[in-house]
Amino acid sequence: MKVLAKKTAAITGAASGIGRALALNLASEGCNLALADIDEPGLKETAGLIGAAANVSTHVVDVAQRDQVFGFAEEAARCHGGVDLIVNNAGVALGDFLETVPLEDFQWLFGINFWGVVHGTMAFLPLLRRRPEGHIVNISSINGIIPNPNNGPYCAAKFAVKGYTETLAQEMHGTNIRVSCVHPGGIKTNIARNTRFNQAMFSLTREKAVSLYEDELFRTTADRAAKVIIAGIRRNRRRILIGGDAKVLDLLTRFFPVTAVSLSCLASRYIAKSYACREG
Secondary structure, three states: OOOOOOOEEEEEOOOOHHHHHHHHHHHHOOOEEEEEEOOHHHHHHHHHHHHHHOOEEEEEOOOOOHHHHHHHHHHHHHHHOOOOEEEEOOOOOEEEOOOOOOHHHHHHHHHHHOHHHHHHHHHHHHHHHOOOOEEEEEEOOHHHOOOOOOEHHHHHHHHHHHHHHHHHHHHOOOOOEEEEEEEEOOEEOOOOOOOEEOOOHHHOOHHHHHHHHHHHHOOEEHHHHHHHHHHHHHOOOOEEEEOHHHHHHHHHHHHOHHHHHHHHHHHHHHHHHHHHHOOO
């Protein structure tokens, strides 16, 4: 089982959500931390919560910008003397239909959710090769296994992360690098509140859409998600599913791939229509 104490972990999207929870939990494991996010106040808050529990460096980074991510890797190595683990966690969401989504919004999401993963992998891989044992953790989603309507750009990016990460794991076989692909289900983070809503099914208002996700669909806490990810890292899991919803949907997709996608669509439409009809 992998030992994390005295290792250095780099985490993107560390200002909130799963990224912050990972930072707090890895600090309790004795990890040094290089934390990155575009949200500087949130990043400082995460570092403040960790306090003296770990050696922490913070880095303001837009993961969609290749040069900034490569600069982050260089700074992390300089601050900590090397990096053993990179968690490419930063992500955003977008509510729109594939027929109507502005290409600029599609590119914005892909720049963060997919290219951010590629940039982080490419920037840190040379550093990981210098360590006795390196580990790359890329955050996909249950929507990288099964899609749902009104979420096409996000699903496309998360499917791309899955394909990229699983291919990377094949190519790293026999080396000192381990690779994990993470598929969270509904996690209670700020992602719904920060979603860029253009259009929603059945004209759900932004407030109702956020309430639907935060109150009804997102069940697993960020802290629980972080603990599952760390357990997977310790055991060098290639695939890490988080939450009962992710596990059930994954099984349905394995055994009934066409039916599962149809049911996902019907369920999404029914839930959105029911919520849109509620008063208040």
